[in-house]
Amino acid sequence: MASKLTNNELVLVKSLKNAEVLQDLDPHLLDQRDGIIIVACADGDYFFDLFSHHARTQIHRTDPRMHTFGWHGGALACAPCSPVNPVKRADDVFMRQIADARSLKDIHLVGLYAHMPCGAVRTCGIPMEKALALQVRAYARVKAVNHGIKVACFLHVDYGRRVGGGKNFHSYYFSPEKWERWAQQHNVQPIV
């Protein structure tokens, strides 16, 4: 099980929020009329919150339509040769699943989720900022190999228990463009 966020990770999240890499999603800006293909980490400790929150963003529909893939690391596992996959080239299988979902369900929007803290990231020993660089690589790859597809990135953060009990979760829209600027300023080097 993933432990709590470290102080360094909390500082990272704050910095990303200040730079508007992480923002609250305005549901009006994401056209989900045909639904969305969701890629997320399988971790059951946070998944219900992610799923139910995302369902509420589908304001253009009367009923949610979320074609969902859950595997360890979520979006991070889709980066080329991702270190979060113990099986080499598992990313190719995940990419194929996304392409198949698109053609089977006629859904042309993919939501790529990562989350913090993530056990798959902890297990492979990479720092969170490098994991987020993987998310942006996955974003570029899904776009590059699926002509005309729309891709949006998200980060789910578990801030731990609230004082007095209850979970303290938040889902953010993650801007790959603003990330690039932030990563350059903070000298984040890709790992693969």
Ligand SMILES: [Zn+2]
């Ligand atoms: Zn995870």
